[in-house]
Ligand SMILES: Nc1ncnc2c1ncn2[C@@H]1O[C@H](COP(=O)(O)OP(=O)(O)OP(=O)(O)O)[C@@H](O)[C@H]1O
């Protein structure tokens with residue numbers, strides 16, 4: 547379980563997160579929505595202990611992580627599989643080596659075992675055929691898939707964290723990533739997806755959190771979201787009218 551208890555966070559003098567409180571169970575499928583620069587990626591970084599709050603508590607699995615050392619935080623990070631907004635593949639390594647890198651780093655597997663595991667992970671995300679490709683040769687969708695395989699190689703996560711996994715993708719590729727996200731959480735592993743694409747959020751999540759000016763202004767299910775009278779949410783939802791899926 548992830549608990550934010552009155553969390554505040556600033557970059558320099560700019561306060562990004564204000565008194566944010568919520569709790570998320572590890573089997574929940576949650577979408578964090580909000581405009582650009584509202585602090586969505588910042589929340590994922592706080593969960594991973596990559597940055598520390600100015601005040602408030604962040605409790606992961608019953609433990610307050612705000613006072614933990616780097617060594618202790620490593621254990622916390624292993625509970626999550628984070629797929630970064632930018633994909634974060636190494637440009638100089640091919641697909642296979644990008645995924646193998648994590649296995650070499652985090653496990654004591656032999657080269658044969660690593661080879662088998664890399665193939666299995668790439669098969670899971672549907673890009674086994676691109677094993678020898680360099681990152682620059684991948685399409686946006688393939689890049690995301692390899693990033694997901696890479697994060698799966700890093701640990702057996704309790705929960706997945708996806709930062710804008712479908713942004714910049716065409717609708718078919720975005721839909722494929724949504725399917726992969728659902729597939730990976732089939733056995734009850736939850737996720738937090740950070741996105742500004744409501745269509746994709748509705749496709750995968752059952753709980754929606756909306757951020758505005760660093761504060762939580764909405765927390766509820768899809769029905770409540772679609773009928774919200776909060777103007778910013780209505781603007782986000784108007785995207786659905788164009789997509790013709792508002793009432794499905
Ligand atoms: N390392 C940093 N140093 C200073 N300011 C930062 C840093 N990282 C982010 N910010 C600022 O913090 C705010 C929140 O950033 P964040 O990346 O969390 O936004 P976001 O909601 O993920 O936006 P987007 O939808 O564009 O990804 C932004 O105004 C951004 O300019």
Ligand SMILES: [Mg+2]
Pocket residue numbers: 586587588631709710
């Ligand atoms: Mg972001």
